[in-house]
Amino acid sequence: xxxxxxxxxxxxxxxxxxxxxxxxxxxxxxxxxxxxxxxxxxxxxxxxxxxxxxxxxxxxxxxxxxxxxxxxxxxxxxxxxxxxxxxxxxxxxxxxxxxxxxxxxxxxxxxxxxxxxxxxxxxxxxxxxxxxxxxxxxxxxxxxxxxxxxxxxxxxxxxxxxxxxxxxxxxxxxxxxxxxxxxxxxxxxxxxxxxxxxxxxxxxxxxxxxxxxxxxxxxxxxxxxxxxxxxxxxxxxxxxxxxxxxxxxxxxxxxxxxxxxxxxxxxxxxxxxxxxxxxxxxxxxxxxxxxxxxxxxxxxxxxxxxxxxx
Amino acid sequence: xxxxxxxxxxxxxxxxxxxxxxxxxxxxxxxxxxxxxxxxxxxxxxxxxxxxxxxxxxxxxxxxxxxxxxxxxxxxxxxxxxxxxxxxxxxxxxxxxxxxxxxxxxxxxxxxxxxxxxxxxxxxxxxxxxxxxxxxxxxxxxxxxxxxxxxxxxxxxxxxxxxxxxxxxxxxxxxxxxxxxxxxxxxxxxxxxxxxxxxxxxxxxxxxxxxxxxxxxxxxxxxxxxxxxxxxxxxxxxxxxxxxxxxxxxxxxxxxxxxxxxxxxxxxxxxxxxxxxxxxxxxxxxxxxxxxxxxxxxxxxxxxxxxxxxxxxxxxxxxxxxxxxxxxxxxxxxxxxxxxxxxxxxxxxxxxxxxxxxxxxxxxxxxxxxxxxxxxxxxxxxxxxxxxxxxxxxxxxxxxxxxxxxxxxxxxxxxxxxxxxxxxxxxxxxxxxxxxxxxxxxxxxxxxxxxxxxxxx
Numbered sequence: 167x168x169x170x171x172x173x174x175x176x177x178x179x180x181x182x183x184x185x186x187x188x189x190x191x192x193x194x195x196x197x198x199x200x201x202x203x204x205x206x207x208x209x210x211x212x213x214x215x216x217x218x219x220x221x222x223x224x225x226x227x228x229x230x231x232x233x234x235x236x237x238x239x240x241x242x243x244x245x246x247x248x249x250x251x252x253x254x255x256x257x258x259x260x261x262x263x264x265x266x267x268x269x270x271x272x273x274x275x276x277x278x279x280x281x282x283x284x285x286x287x288x289x290x291x292x293x294x295x296x297x298x299x300x301x302x303x304x305x306x307x308x309x310x311x312x313x314x315x316x317x318x319x320x321x322x323x324x325x326x327x328x329x330x331x332x333x334x335x336x337x338x339x340x341x342x343x344x345x346x347x348x349x350x351x352x353x354x355x356x357x358x359x360x361x362x363x364x365x366x367x368x369x370x371x372x373x374x375x376x377x378x379x380x381x382x383x384x385x386x387x388x389x390x391x392x393x394x395x396x397x398x399x400x401x402x403x404x405x406x407x408x409x410x411x412x413x414x415x416x417x418x419x420x421x422x423x424x425x426x427x428x429x430x431x432x433x434x435x436x437x438x439x440x441x442x443x444x445x446x447x448x449x450x451x452x453x454x455x456x457x458x459x460x461x462x463x464x465x466x467x468x469x470x471x472x473x474x475x476x
Numbered sequence: 477x478x479x480x481x482x483x484x485x486x487x488x489x490x491x492x493x494x495x496x497x498x499x500x501x502x503x504x505x506x507x508x509x510x511x512x513x514x515x516x517x518x519x520x521x522x523x524x525x526x527x528x529x530x531x532x533x534x535x536x537x538x539x540x541x542x543x544x545x546x547x548x549x550x551x552x553x554x555x556x557x558x559x560x561x562x563x564x565x566x567x568x569x570x571x572x573x574x575x576x577x578x579x580x581x582x583x584x585x586x587x588x589x590x591x592x593x594x595x596x597x598x599x600x601x602x603x604x605x606x607x608x609x610x611x612x613x614x615x616x617x618x619x620x621x622x623x624x625x626x627x628x629x630x631x632x633x634x635x636x637x638x639x640x641x642x643x644x645x646x647x648x649x650x651x652x653x654x655x656x657x658x659x660x661x662x663x664x665x666x667x668x669x670x671x672x673x674x675x676x677x678x679x680x681x682x683x684x685x686x687x688x689x690x691x692x693x694x695x696x697x698x699x700x701x702x703x704x705x706x707x708x709x710x711x712x713x714x715x716x717x718x719x720x721x722x723x724x725x726x727x728x729x730x731x732x733x734x735x736x737x738x739x740x741x742x743x744x745x746x747x748x749x750x751x752x753x754x755x756x757x758x759x760x761x762x763x764x765x766x767x768x769x770x771x772x773x774x775x776x777x778x779x780x781x782x783x784x785x786x787x788x789x790x791x792x793x794x795x796x797x798x799x800x801x802x803x804x805x806x807x808x809x810x811x812x813x814x815x816x817x818x819x820x821x822x823x824x825x826x827x828x829x830x831x832x833x834x835x836x837x838x839x840x841x842x843x844x845x846x847x848x849x850x851x852x853x854x855x856x857x858x859x860x861x862x863x864x865x866x867x868x869x870x871x872x873x874x875x876x877x878x879x880x881x882x883x884x885x886x887x888x889x890x891x892x893x894x895x896x897x898x899x900x901x902x903x904x905x906x907x908x909x910x911x912x913x914x915x916x917x918x919x920x921x922x923x924x925x926x927x928x929x930x931x932x933x
Contacts (some may be wrong), residue, residue, distance in 0.1 A: 228570035229802055230592040242932070314736040335738050335909055421681035423739050424909045425902040440896060441565045441683075443591045446546055 222449040232446075239450035248426065248434060249451075256430045258341055259348075259416075260409040267349040268405060271356035272398070276390060278357070279364040289361065293354040300351065304418040307347040308334070309420075334420050337427040344415045344428060356401055360394065367393045401471050406466075407459055431455055478657045517550050518807040522815055523578040525555030526840075536836035540829070544818050551774075551811045560584075562682075564767035564825040569593060569801070577812040579796040582617050583687060585626060587894050588799065594625040595606050595800040600810050601627075606817040606825065610851050616887060618797055627813070629820040631795035632760040633885045635878055638658065638778040642755040653877075657696070657723050660756060660783050667755045668733035674748070675733030676756040678724075678904070682741040685904035686897025687888075688758055690792065692720035694886050697787035700896060701889035708891035708930045712900065713923040719785060721915050724907050738908040746770060758782065758808060760794045761878070763846035763870065773794035774870060779847055781881040790884030795849070824852045829864045834864035845870045847878055849885070892930050899926045 176184070222239055226232035243249065278288050295303065310318040311333035320330040332338045368391065375385050391398070413432035417423060422429035432452065439448035486630040526533035541553045558568070560580045568574040580588070588594040601607050601624050610628065618626040640650035648668040654660045664675025678688040689701045696716035702709050728734040735754070737744075746762060748754040751768030761779045766772040782791035798816045800809055834844050844869035850857035862869070872879065889896055899922045906913040 227591045227593055312737070330736075332909075334735075335736070337909065420739050421741065423681055423902065424905040437898075440563060441898070443566055443587070444595065445570075 171232065218449040220450060221445050222453050223446075225444075225446050227443045228445055235446065239446040240454070243447050243451045243454065248429065249431075250432045251426050252429050252431045254411055255341065255416075255426075255428060256306070256412065256432075258407060259345060259412050259430065262342060262345040263348060263405065264402075264410045266345055267353065267409075268402065270349060271353045271360055274353065274357045274392070275360035275364055276386060278361055285361075285425055289358060292357050295351050296354040298351070300414050301418055303351050304347065304415055307350075308419050311343055335424060337424050340424060340428050344419055347419070348409075348412070348415050356405075359397065359401065363394050363397045388453075403463060403466055407463065410455070410459060477545070487929075494759050508537050511691040514808055514810065515550055516807045517552075518551040518811045519554060520804070520808050520811045520815065521556055521575040522812070522819075523556050523558040523560075523575040525557050527557050530840045530842070532836040532839035536832055539832070540819055540901045544815060547818070548811070548814060549818070551814070553815060566593075569803075572800055572803060574803075576801050576808050577816060578799055578801075579629065580626075580799045582794045583888055583893060583897075585618060585797050585799070586620065586888070586890055587892075589620045590891075591626050593802060595804060595809055596623050596625060597627075597800055597809060597813060598623045599916075600813050604813065604817060606821050609825065609853075609856070610821070611849075614793075614795070614849075614851065617793070617795075620855060620890075626797040626799050627816050627821075628851060629746070629796055629798050629816065631793065632847075632852060633760055633796060633849055633881070633883065634688075634782050634792045635847075636708045636756060636780040636783055637749060637759050637762065638663075638756045638780065639749065639752055639754070639776055640778045641673055641773075641776045642667055642673060642752060643778065645756075648882070650778055651874075653778060654783055655781070657692075657719075657785055659781050661723065661727055661733075664727055664733040664756060665731040668731065671755075672736030673752065674754045675731065676727055677734050677740065677745065677748075677754055679740050679742045679745050680738055680904045680908065681901060683894055683897035683901060684742045686900030687792075689717070689720060689900050689904055690889070690897065691758060691782070692723070694790060694792055695782050696720050696785035697789055699789065699886065699889075700908075701891065701893075703890050708889075710783060710889075710896065710923060710927045710930055712896070712926065713919045716785070717919060718915055721903065721907050721919070724904065725911075725913070725915070728908050729911050734908060738905060752776070761847045761875075764843050765903045767843050774843065775874070777874075779875045779878045781883055784883070788883075790886055793849070793885040793887060821851070824856055824860050830860055830863045831867070834867035838867040838869055843870050844868050845872055847872070848877045892926070895929045896926050899929075 170178070179187075211364075221232075223234060223236060224232040225235045225238070246330050274292060276294070278285055281288055298306075312318065312320065313330065313332045313335045314320065315324065315330045317330070317333070319333070323329075323331065332339060333343050371389050371393070372385060375389055380388065411432055413436065416428040416430055417433055417436070420428045422433050432455075435451050437447045438444050438451065526537050528534065541555065544553060545551060554899070556575050558575055558578060560578055562584065565580070565584075565606075571608075585594070607627060611631075614628040614631050615624070615702075617628060618624055636653060638650075638653055643650040643653075643663070646663075647670060648663055648666060654663055660676060666675075667673060668675040678692075679685050693700055693712075693714065693716045696709060696719045698714040698716035700710065700712055700717075702711065724734070726837060728738075742759070745754060745757055745759070746766055747770055749757055749762075750772035751764040752772075763774075763777055763779070767774055768776065782788075798820065800812055804812065823833055837844050843860065844864060847870075851862070903918045903922055906918055907915065
């Protein structure tokens, strides 16, 4: 008969004895360290999620007694004619943000990695837009986007002979304008992260490539990008999840207009909750969004498992 | 396979928490006693306490609180500077930090009643003599199915607000404002040409575009909703609505007098009106707000009756309603009602409070005697004006037409007004931003979608 391993011996001891061993090993103090974390996450994250699950099955205004309506909230949300528009706009924002906002930090980081003495200053400058509170930055840009000939951007464009643009007033221009502002406000964060990743790439790789005659662009494409692949993939996923939940920018800049061209899913949720007082519909849509994002993340992570560095 | 799987434990834990959630999830409103006890000790919180930068008004407020507490020794009144703000009101109410009573605009009352977020004060109101002295037409705004849910404490009818200084600058006579929409368009064009400022614009976001478009529709001959036998019928696909939208279209694309910015809410418009960049708009008579908060000079403010089209139905009414917190208990509601009468309504019946409040407002350089709809009978209101005439600092002769207007004052749509306005907002934006907007198509789409929302309940 084979001897029992230490682990098997531990597992088959009676419960009481296992508990004493755990306590003797410092288990209680470990647990006490864990309790505040458990409490904070439980109270501020997990409990609200469970509660919203319950709310989504009720017709409630959180003042009077709620009534159970089962899946009626989900039906009403899916039947809302604005939902299609909101989803399309959200996807447009996410798509444009990917197109415009994803490469910008990578390029900036690559450029900054070449700097020697000025890199610190550049890091600070690049991060400044991130420090500005989001609403302040959005309101600032709303002023810049003033459609009259005296607006800041229109004055600058006027100097090179480009006519006053309507910016947020035009249905086709409004969303790209918002994406530009969002990119400006957020690219510093990603840049710093990519810069850190870049610093960790071995310089021997670049030296070897240079000796083989590779020029800047080829070095970038064949060394920099592959080495940064895992962090880029992660940032991409985080960006998608983040941009699908965009709210502040369209809410403050355009209020969802013109003609609902910048209404996003989060804005619909806000309207349901705080303008219509229908918390059931709001939580139902939030849950649907969460489920969609979870599926997207799961599929994404599965597909890219083989690509990222282990 | 592991014997005591941690995963099984985790699942059990989540199930336990879920079970507890479901068990404890029904948060009932506090039990209401059968009748209010007039002598029970009770504390109420009231909103609209003057802020620290209005020392005279704050002192008067505190004096009035002291007088009230002397009259009713069992009631303690705590003042809060809270004012109604649609973006935070719901959260305040749900979180339990809304005051016992607060002023809310007319537009939101029916929605709150429908959602059960306004306290039923029918029984309490019956016992009050002050409330029965109020204008019965206004009481309709706070009534649903025969029950009362609030007290109207300020009322107005929508007006054409114009800038007298800009009129003069453009060569127009500020004492003869236009009485129909063609006149408004003509003046807007003149002002835009002569001064470069926006001739006329209305808000287009936050449901306010829809609200004012509905008011324009009233003035052109149709209401936007009618209720018969408990069923509401929406009518936005009407000639009157088309005429109103055509007016905005012509203003923007033919006269080029609508300015350059079309994503404005009410706040933006008031700022621009006060700053003198917008010459005409429609709103309630926002005299106090633009003078006190936005730096406009009183004599520049012009208020005229709502322009009327052929077959115009009059104008839209608005104002402030004192709302009562449904989470308050019966004693608190009774106390809050007494406070409302004492602080807000007594002034029309009691010379001493009228003079005290008016002179404090004048001392704080706030407008006294700005145009409004009387809450009480005309005779009583004239008596009131007589009491406070020494403090009146508004030149009411400038607004004689508005004050003497005999236009009918219509109520807002009774069912799902906010959803109706929300559906009209994009149409206003479309007309102002797209020269080829198909008005008929937009209106019929809005008609279908709002009727659907109204029918869904």
